[in-house]
Amino acid sequence: MSGERLVDICGLKYAYPVYTPGMERENILRGLNLQIKKGEFVSIMGPAGAGKTTLCLTLNGIIPHSTGGKFGGDVIICGMNTKKTAIAELAKKVGIVFQDPESQLFSMTAADEVAFGLENLGVPREEMRERVCAALQMVDMTAFAERSPFHLSGGQKQRVAIASILAMEPEILVLDEPASELDPIGKSEVFRVVNRLRNEKAMTIIMVEHESERIAEFSDRVLIMDQGRIVMEGPPGEIFNKTEQLRAAGVSIPQMAELSSGLRERGYGDCNFITLEEGENYFAGKA
Ligand SMILES: Nc1ncnc2c1ncn2[C@@H]1O[C@H](COP(=O)(O)OP(=O)(O)OP(=O)(O)O)[C@@H](O)[C@H]1O
Numbered sequence: 001m002s003g004e005r006l007v008d009i010c011g012l013k014y015a016y017p018v019y020t021p022g023m024e025r026e027n028i029l030r031g032l033n034l035q036i037k038k039g040e041f042v043s044i045m046g047p048a049g050a051g052k053t054t055l056c057l058t059l060n061g062i063i064p065h066s067t068g069g070k071f072g073g074d075v076i077i078c079g080m081n082t083k084k085t086a087i088a089e090l091a092k093k094v095g096i097v098f099q100d101p102e103s104q105l106f107s108m109t110a111a112d113e114v115a116f117g118l119e120n121l122g123v124p125r126e127e128m129r130e131r132v133c134a135a136l137q138m139v140d141m142t143a144f145a146e147r148s149p150f151h152l153s154g155g156q157k158q159r160v161a162i163a164s165i166l167a168m169e170p171e172i173l174v175l176d177e178p179a180s181e182l183d184p185i186g187k188s189e190v191f192r193v194v195n196r197l198r199n200e201k202a203m204t205i206i207m208v209e210h211e212s213e214r215i216a217e218f219s220d221r222v223l224i225m226d227q228g229r230i231v232m233e234g235p236p237g238e239i240f241n242k243t244e245q246l247r248a249a250g251v252s253i254p255q256m257a258e259l260s261s262g263l264r265e266r267g268y269g270d271c272n273f274i275t276l277e278e279g280e281n282y283f284a285g286k287a
C-alpha cells in the first residue's frame with residue numbers, strides 16, 4: 001500500500017436544506033475527520049440514520065453541489081477540494097454503487113449500460129469496447145453482455161452496476177450497502193466480486209455494509225458511525241473484539257467474534273479470532 005492519501009476529510013459538517021417553514025436545520029454530519037490511503041479497504045457500519053449514505057454523497061460532490069444545504073469543513077479527493085470541483089470532474093475519481101440495482105440501470109443491454117458513462121466521457125470506440133469487455137469480465141458477466149438488464153437477477157444487475165463504475169476507472173470505489181437488497185445467492189455473487197477487486201486490483205474501496213462477516217474478512221479498517229460522527233475506528237481484529245461497545249452502537253458482530261468473546265469470558269484470555277480461518281488456526285494451535 002503506498003502512502004498516497006486519496007481521501008482527506010477535515011471537520012466535515014453537513015445539514016440538508018429544510019423546506020418546511022419553522023423547521024430547524026439539523027446537522028447530519030457533525031465534525032467528521034477521515035483519511036484514506038491508496039489501496040485501503042475501509043468499511044463503514046452504523047445504525048440507520050447515522051449518516052453513512054450522506055458521507056458517501058460528500059465524496060463525489062453530490063453533497064453539496066446537487067443538494068444544497070449547509071456544508072462546513074473540507075473534503076479533499078485526490079488533492080481536489082470538492083467545494084471547488086465540478087461533479088463531472090469528481091466522477092472520474094470516485095464511483096458510487098448504491099444498494100438498489102434497479103435504480104441504477106436504464107440501458108437496453110448490459111454492455112450498453114457499461115458503455116454509457118464512457119460515451120459521456122468521449123472515450124474512443126476501440127478503447128470503449130476494450131473497457132466494457134474488461135469491466136464485464138471483472139464481474140463475471142461477459143456471458144450476459146447482450147442481455148437486457150431487466151432480465152437479470154438482482155445479483156447480476158448489481159454486478160452490471162459495478163461494471164459500469166469500473167469501466168470509468170475511478171481511483172476510489174464506494175459501495176453503499178451493495179448487497180443489502182439481494183437474496184443470499186446475489187449477496188455471495190456481489191461479495192465475490194468485491195473480494196476480487198480487493199485482491200486482484202488492490203482498489204481503494206469504501207464499503208458501507210451490515211454484513212460483519214464480510215467486513216471482518218475484507219477490511220483493512222472499520223469505521224463505526226453514529227449520529228453523524230465516527231465513534232470507533234480501527235482494524236477489524238480490534239473493533240470486532242469490542243463486542244459490548246458494538247452491541248451498544250447497534251452494530252452486528254461476526255459470529256466468530258461472538259464465539260471468541262464468549263470463550264474469553266470463560267477464561268481463554270488468548271482468544272481473539274474474528275474469522276473462521278483465524279478460529280481454525282486458534283484451535284489448531286490448541287490441539
Ligand atoms: N435528502 C435528504 N433530505 C433531508 N434529510 C435527509 C436526506 N437524506 C437523508 N436525510 C436524513 O439524514 C440522516 C442520515 O441519513 P443517511 O441516509 O445518511 O443515513 P444512513 O446511515 O445511510 O442510514 P441507513 O442505514 O438507513 O442507510 C437521516 O436522519 C435522514 O433522515
Ligand SMILES: [Mg+2]
Nearest residue numbers: 052053054176
Ligand atoms: Mg444509507
